[in-house]
Amino acid sequence: MSKSIDDQILIKVRKAKRGSLFFVSDFLHFGTAKAVGKALERMVEKGEVSRVARGIYARLETHEMFGTVYPTTEEIAKAVAKRDEARIIPTGVLAMNVLGLSTQIPLNVVYLTDGSARTIKLTNRTIKFKKTSPKNLATIGKISGLVMQALKAIGKDNVTGEEIKIVLKQLEKEEPYRLQHDIKLAPEWIRVIMRKALKSEEDA
Known part of the structure; x- marks a missing residue:
């Protein structure tokens, strides 16, 4: 059974190191810009990725003392x-x-x-x-x-x-x-x- 866009994006995101930034354009080989955008929004709601700004997402780092570390x-x-x-x-x-x-x-x-x-x-x-x-x-x-x-x-x-x-x-x-x-x-x-x-x- 073929994987959903959400699953394919999630696999790619999880392979990236913590702190990595992503754009919709990074996942266009999985589907249209609209479909990828919707998938990323669903993933934000589930806490699988974080939305840094409009169209920019991240797999945020966490620090044991400072908590979530946002990109500079x-x-x-x-x-x-x-x-x-x-x-x-x-x-x-x-x-x-x-x-x-x-x-x-x-x-x-x-x-x-x-x-x-x-x-x-x-x-x-x-x-x-x-x-x-x-x-x-x-x-x-x-x-x-x-x-x-x-x-x-x-x-x-x-x-x-x-x-x-x-x-x-x-x-x-x-x-x-x-x-x-x-x-x-x-x-x-x-x-x-x-x-x-x-x-x-x-x-x-």
Whole structure:
């Protein structure tokens, strides 16, 4: 006897490690989008999977001290980007937080993308994907790309000496050839700051 869509989805979900994220598109070989969506909703009602956001499901991890562990905004953003075969880069307060320029953990995060513009609403957070030009996603260094976005958020006239020190310390971790490539993509005032990191590499 052939297995139902629910059973086929459940088998695939149970094979995945805890914390894995799923989309309707992951199960379209089992049935139509409508049928898969209905099956996932039934599974949510039974507690077999959890609904993270509209169209996004998970096999959640559990921690003996903290209970259910929900995926981070970064994990969700990366999963969406992978599904859409899109590039993303954090902006604003999120980029600043990752680099240690801000202790603020934003509830509403914004990523630049070359994929579709959209907003994903979570329980108490939102993830916004903002369409941008290819140039803004052409950086090849993870740290240098973040630095550019963080400094743009702070602004030329507001950046402090202490913030520049933190940025330069972070850029020490970047591979020089990636930094050299990305400097060319930055506004001139940011280039001036980033070049100091290259100079310190040469002096080392």
